[in-house]
Amino acid sequence: MKINVIIIDKKGKDQLYTPLIEHYKKIAKPFAKVEVIELFDKEIAKAHDISPEAAKKSYTKAFEKYLSNGINIALDPSSKEVDSFDFANLLKDSTTVNFYIGGAYGFEKDFLTKCNKAVSFGKITLSHKLVKLVLLEQIFRGLSINNNHPYHK
Numbered sequence: 001m002k003i004n005v006i007i008i009d010k011k012g013k014d015q016l017y018t019p020l021i022e023h024y025k026k027i028a029k030p031f032a033k034v035e036v037i038e039l040f041d042k043e044i045a046k047a048h049d050i051s052p053e054a055a056k057k058s059y060t061k062a063f064e065k066y067l068s069n070g071i072n073i074a075l076d077p078s079s080k081e082v083d084s085f086d087f088a089n090l091l092k093d094s095t096t097v098n099f100y101i102g103g104a105y106g107f108e109k110d111f112l113t114k115c116n117k118a119v120s121f122g123k124i125t126l127s128h129k130l131v132k133l134v135l136l137e138q139i140f141r142g143l144s145i146n147n148n149h150p151y152h153k
């Protein structure tokens with residue numbers, strides 16, 4: 001199966017999170033190919049200087065081309081909270097699963113309605129880099145649950 005983590009973020013490897021992200025991608029390999037897709041362009045940078053609404057619109061524009069393939073799940077703090085078993089079930093719905101992590105201003109409502117689901121990791125707001133790491137760990141945990149791997153005890 002293919003899992004895409006699509007995030008509004010500048011490309012580039014930071015020393016802090018990248019080794020762990022790569023670790024989870026590697027250990028998930030027997031079950032799924034996990035790819036992290038970072039999106040940030042001049043249009044998003046410019047929109048940030050205009051208004052939160054313009055910024056959210058620019059995120060939607062960047063995300064939209066990925067919506068056509070597979071199941072689409074937005075990570076949104078104010079949506080339905082999931083536990084690790086609910087999360088594992090999301091990975092059973094399709095052979096391609098796209099997860100979306102919003103930018104500094106979250107998502108446009110319109111984008112959330114275009115996704116199949118929106119889920120929350122709790123009411124706290126995590127930085128997008130930290131959310132990416134938590135998501136990668138939960139993807140591996142979910143794959144472990146679905147494949148009876150002993151990681152999830």
Ligand SMILES: C[S@@+](CC[C@H](N)C(=O)[O-])C[C@H]1O[C@@H](n2cnc3c(N)ncnc32)[C@H](O)[C@@H]1O
Nearest residue numbers: 075076077101102106120121122124125126128
């Ligand atoms: C810095 S946060 C943006 C905060 C923004 N004010 C909002 O309400 O979404 C960047 C992204 O991280 C993700 N995120 C942060 N905390 C989260 C949580 N508790 N559960 C799910 N996703 C979260 C969301 O995708 C969010 O758009």
